[in-house]
Amino acid sequence: MSTSDIILQQLANGLILGSFYALVALGYTMVYGIIKLLNFAHGDLYMVGGFVGFLVLSLVSGLMGSSWAGILCSMVFSMLAVGLLGVIIQRIAYVPMLQAPRLSILITALAVSMVLSNGVMAITDGEYLAFNTDLGYEGLDLGNVFISYTQLVLVVSAALLMIILYLFVHKTLYGKAMRAIAIDQDACRLMGINVNRIIALTFFIGSSLAAAAGVMAGVYYGSLHFFMGFVIGLKAFTAAVIGGIGSIPGAMLGGLVLGLLEAFGTQIPFVGSEWKDVFSFGLLILLLIFKPTGLLGKTEIERM
């Protein structure tokens, strides 16, 4: 393989990885932007999304087959179900804690994450589940570079979801309310915005995007595991910070940047793929120290 082939191949790998990161990072950033909560359970919602998608796919595969029609159906259902789960979690665990000290709410979020991941572990006995689909292995063959149609469809659908989100946030009344709450919650309340409903909506959207990413990851990697939310949660947080936490375009950009960095990071001599995670967590730590506002984040002076 020539150098340009390697670059092209890693570009493709990085884009797909990056679009998963971006979808999960969006949920982090939206929730953080609106109520300043670092939702540790977010990565686990991605995992639950994958499992719900698996469940639905195995139910509908008799009717629609396990090709794109079935996958689309399971993805939509998974997004709805996990979105609702996100709202329920917010209602039960986070609403009573909003006035509590920061330490308490962080520990609560951690507890929610434990309940989700260990709940799924108890159900699946900690086994890997094979996510079988009928998607073929055909794809675009560009000399030495191979991009499967599955990869293409996944990247395009991730992009589509992000465009829809962008339009929703910037063109609709609900989106406007969301942006307003991120700036000043009390003023919004005075203006007659139902703040609680908008926060719930934010959780719904964030969780369902994570679920979409979970189903896509299931399709792409072909297997699911209860612990898969942990690492991607951390990675997506890194992505959100790279882009500037609280900024929606930032999360998309950060996800893609991180995905590409990781894909090309595996090509550095003497650094095998087992060091991939050290690479991105190290990047996160350095970034938080030197540029905590990220690429697109606003500089803000705030009370600690």
Add this chain to the structure above:
Amino acid sequence: MAGSSPLTSVSDWLRPQQNRMIVLMGLAGVAMLIPLVANNYVLEVLTNAWFYAILCLGLNIVVGYAGLLDLGYAAFFAVGAYTTGILTSKFGVNFWLTIPVAVSCSMLAGLIIGGPTLRLRSDYLAIVTLGFGEIVRIIARNLEITGGASGLIGIDRPSIFGLELSRGIHFYYVFLLLAILACFISYRLQNSRLGRAWQYVREDEDAAEAMGIGRVAVKLYAYVIGAMFGGVAGCFFAAKMTAISPETFTFSQSVLILLGVVLGGMGKIPGVIIGAFALVLFPEVFRGLGSMRMLIFGIVMLVIMLYRPEGIWPQKQREV
């Protein structure tokens, strides 16, 4: 109206320092004598409980006293265990000589991670410590000197005055003594100038800074002292197990230690010890639970945070 109920009369009786010491001595005596009646299984479980008590007391300094969320505490414990492991098994250094090295290494790790990050907001700090914990585990997994994924074996058992510490009962006393020492240090720290500074920073960082408390320095002390506790516990852990592997130091381990602190009551020494014991005894008592253990812990943690955020035995607010 003294002694209106048994509970208030007990707490009245406990108020003078003298009476408290009597109770503490009594408890310590019971702990010392338990090995005479316990079988090997009970002894092993209790040893484990004291071990977690040391770790939880160490984390309590960071989370309970200084109010910083540390999600990578297992990393410090790993640094201690690996330092001792590598020095004794690969270089044949005497166990007792590895302790100062291991403590210095874990304190250094605390400085490295705490130094630059303690200026950050608390939720960023939580994520950074989480990432740091994972980095340490992945490094231990991939380096040659740490034995890779299979870990280190053949770590020397320490001996003291010609007696080789090899039986369960020896380690029971080792961990009991360490736990008592940890309690003593925690107690002295809590009531020191530094302890008050931690409490101030925890309650109101800006006000503390305005009063001339060096915010970052005070937090760094908490971090480094917490790391030291973890390092010492790690040394003796390595000596007890004679083999360590990276999978002992996962994120779940850090969460488990944090759970012990939260369960019993952040910042309160007896509470933290009760939390550590609950952590170890609960799965032993309910053995049938198996894989449900962490799920139930998660639910318990959630319920505690929602309904009793100060833990089972909370710290009393200092009266003015």
